[in-house]
Amino acid sequence: MTVWDRPEPPTRPVPLDRERIVAAAVALADEGGLEAVSVRKVAARLDAGPMRLYGYISTKQELFDLMMDEVQAEILLTEQPGDWREALGVLAHRTRQAALRHEWLADLLGSRPTLGPNGLAVTEATLAALDGLADVDTAMRAAETVSAYCTGAIRREVANLRAERATGQSEHDWQRASGPHVMRMLATGRFPALTKAVHDGADVDAEASFSTGLDWVLDAVAAGLTRPPA
Known part of the structure; x- marks a missing residue:
């Protein structure tokens, strides 16, 4: 039985429900990452005893599942785009934007199946965009391919942001500092x-890089969707 199937306990003297628990956990994670989230810390933020929370969640992983599903509501499409490519592109960009608002999301993307209502709705929107364009197995592989690109690109971008904060150096600061070593090696x-890449390559920001890579992935998906069955 998943956490969404299990009923919440009756109301107690201190108001508490999963919605308040998840909101507190998301706030803690936004402030300090997933390592800042524990049942004890969430309970303290809600002025409740830690054991109270175990009536609503059984494990820390369940709490993470609920947190991820909460943030996936920010990814859902408000209206259905005109075609599959636009739909998958919008979902990809909204996923990136959600991860930049909640950096801890990058640590959870792709780690577990998304079984909550919002996660299932994102999956439904993805597969609905591809419905009728190919057989179901091809559509699934297409969705997985786009998801894998987004997860990898988002994790790399968030890792770079964290490194900048940890070192106090921007990417350009790091490049200048490491430049003499790189030049000696080259x-x-x-x-x-x-x-050739160092001397002739263009300096592209993270958003442009994400968009370009996504376009290439969608080009490949388009070719796969139109390829005749083997």
């Missing part, structure tokens, strides 16, 4: 392709 002639 001067050896052992890395010709990397040398």
Whole structure:
């Protein structure tokens, strides 16, 4: 039985429900990451005893599942886009934006099946956009491919943001600091392709990089959807 199937306990003298518990947990995670979330800390924020919370959640992982589902409400489409490519693109960008607002989401993306109502609605919107374009197995692989790209790109971007805060260096600061070492290594002639990329490559921001990669993935998905069955 999942946490969504299990009924909440009766109301007690101190008002408490899963909605308040999840809101407190999300606030803690927004402030300090998943490591800042514990049953004890959530209970303290709600002025309740920790044992009270176990009537509503059985494990910390259940709390994470509820938190993720809460944030996935921010990803849901308010209206259905015109075609599958636009729909998957909008969902991908909304997922990235949600992860930038709640960086801890990057740690949970792809880690467990999303079984809550909002997570299932996001999955439904994804598969509905692909419905009728190919057989169900091809549509599933297409959805998984886009999801895998988004998860990887978002995790990398969030990791870079965390590194900047931890070191106090922006990406440009880090590049300047590491520049002499990199130039010495490139001067050896052992890395010709990397040398060309460093000297000739354009400086692209994270949003533009995400959008470009997503377009390439969607191009590949489009080719897969139109490929004749083997």
